[in-house]
Amino acid sequence: MPVFTDQVIYNEASMQAEVVSVGSELLLGQIVDTNSAVIARHLAAIGLDLYYKTTVGDNLARLAAVLRLALERSQVVITTGGIGPTADDITREAVAVATERELQFSESLMAQIDAFFRARGFKLSPSNRRQAFTPRGAIAVENPLGTAPAFIVEVAERCVITLPGVPREMEHLLVARVLPYLRERYGLKGEIRLRVLKVVGLGESRIGELLADLMEKGLNPTVGTLAHLGQVDVRIAAKGTDAEAARRLIEPVEAVVRARLGDLIFGADADTLEGVISARVQRLGIRVAVAEFGSAGVVAERLSAGLGQGFAGGVILGDPAGATRLGGDLEGGASPEAKARLLAEAVRGWQGVQVGAATVFEGDPGSEPPVTVVGLAVAFHESLESREYRFGGDLPSMKIRTATLALDLLRRTLERVA
């Protein structure tokens, strides 16, 4: 099973944490639990390992039993969900049972909840009073983003940290309150820093071969890859005594990766292809038009969302005849790539802008299993860049892959020509 190599670092930590997600809707898969992954990443950054994640329905006895077990095997137990105002929100009660304390009404929590409602002009419902109860001796964690107060119960050297299930509130409280608390209480000093280099144009296995020496187990930093459709992230994770030390460990490794992968790397960390293209389009004061035959608007959608005014418009062809309405003629192209070249120039002219991009999908009738041939082209100034790919697999994946490769061809063309 493919395991991301960051875990090598996670496993070095000595302290152990676990997450308990509460809610029948999570158990039944009606809502996907994104909180655990967010918690895992934040805990890793302070050197805490996440070892288990348990999901339990809204049942007091079962949740209390799970919490008791969690406290036996982990120093830090974090719960998410089940602290709303209704009767099936039973996390408060379950933590009280598992830590053998009574629930206690807190006037100051009640005042906070009351203030939250007043500020928004809402009427406090009697059931919100439930939320002002926490296990005796709990450390209240004020929640400025919602009505559900979070709290921490310390049990000897261990603790149960109870957070809301709403992802935005959960992450805010985790970062603003819980991480500082954990650092302080457990004297956690290690820092993990992550640098992500984003690559288009080379498969994950080929990148793995090129970086094999950096990806060996036990190194610090670790280097790992994570494949998306059409894009691969190279993740460099370093553990240092502080953030600056971790950063210094990353620098030389990043330099090696960049030397080997060159301009296949389009950006780092939060960079997106759209962002990189948008910056260049704005600087040049140009606009981009796109025509798609087969990819049905996925390129246009990404450009529209990412380029703002730099996106002039797009045309989605339902059949080859659509090209004639743009003043083009796909009959002149012998291959999908040749057709994409005609289409890129046609849509640029039709829209009256500086840059035209195009995609053309065509089945290859001779191949078994079925293959789709995808032609991509970008017309800019005198330059007409193009590529051709052969894809198997399902159409939705093919479209996502095509959008990424088309945007990357656009990025390269703008970088080369301008």
Added chain:
Amino acid sequence: MPVFTDQVIYNEASMQAEVVSVGSELLLGQIVDTNSAVIARHLAAIGLDLYYKTTVGDNLARLAAVLRLALERSQVVITTGGIGPTADDITREAVAVATERELQFSESLMAQIDAFFRARGFKLSPSNRRQAFTPRGAIAVENPLGTAPAFIVEVAERCVITLPGVPREMEHLLVARVLPYLRERYGLKGEIRLRVLKVVGLGESRIGELLADLMEKGLNPTVGTLAHLGQVDVRIAAKGTDAEAARRLIEPVEAVVRARLGDLIFGADADTLEGVISARVQRLGIRVAVAEFGSAGVVAERLSAGLGQGFAGGVILGDPAGATRLGGDLEGGASPEAKARLLAEAVRGWQGVQVGAATVFEGDPGSEPPVTVVGLAVAFHESLESREYRFGGDLPSMKIRTATLALDLLRRTLERVA
């Protein structure tokens, strides 16, 4: 916390099951676990409750401990993942440890794995030999879709069922082998049937009011709602002694729901708006074109994927001037709805087809918090249907909502006019 009302039925069951998902990549949130939800639904259909879901990394000791605990509290334990050929696939070993058996090499499993590779022209790697080991006395479950053989270990009245992590393989084995095994072994007779009615054009809370009497707790069938962006599913779940009995319980309730919601219901179960539209478009022998100003291709993408040849093409406008290239002029429209009406007729003419659909987004500068006004229109024969909505929230959600509402307007127009 909002809980889907199906669970009322789930809780009536007497037998208890739990899922153990294996894989560090699941724990770290690099892959989202969809298997548990699929298992929950299939188990519910034979009257088995899912009470816990635990995720564990690729660690033998921790996984074995979790499995031991699971066997203490649940009759049926289902594992997914960790049975591949590599060294970090440790589920086989962990099940053996937890059930106190040795691993045993199976010649017949090895022959199956070998045959799978031969049939595909792949070379068997020595590590695949690992996959022919199962705990002594295990019932082998042949996996025709992959190389990872599944198996069942019976422990007195309980059992551990070990399935692959690949969702397609997992669900196939679950349905084809595991459910019949569970029915047979535990004499499970209850059947749950689910009927989903799909609604566009009314919010979840309003539907909840209209169906309040049907949604009370403790009824059989239960009625619940599940909101998507722009669409609400009304789910009717009945438990009967067999499938036919469950179906008979659903019928009168479905009739009541249909009487109250009328043509807001566009279909049931696996129906999609695209499918309903496609059937009508094919029967009428017409084609649809679309122009989008603001929604950036989301309507075109759904029509393209759903209508095949019935989708003639689409135009995505980057600015209002784009309309002139279609022979239209948005200046003539006083509102987004009026502009959408002009655009729907323009794109229909430009494409030379029978049906034109259009979307127009416009900010309302006077509103705080910001609101986007969305105009939708469909031109077909002499008919020109249109709607206007005011949306808050983020652009991606707005686009999804718009696509659903535009498709629904198209469906209604085709039904009314044709």
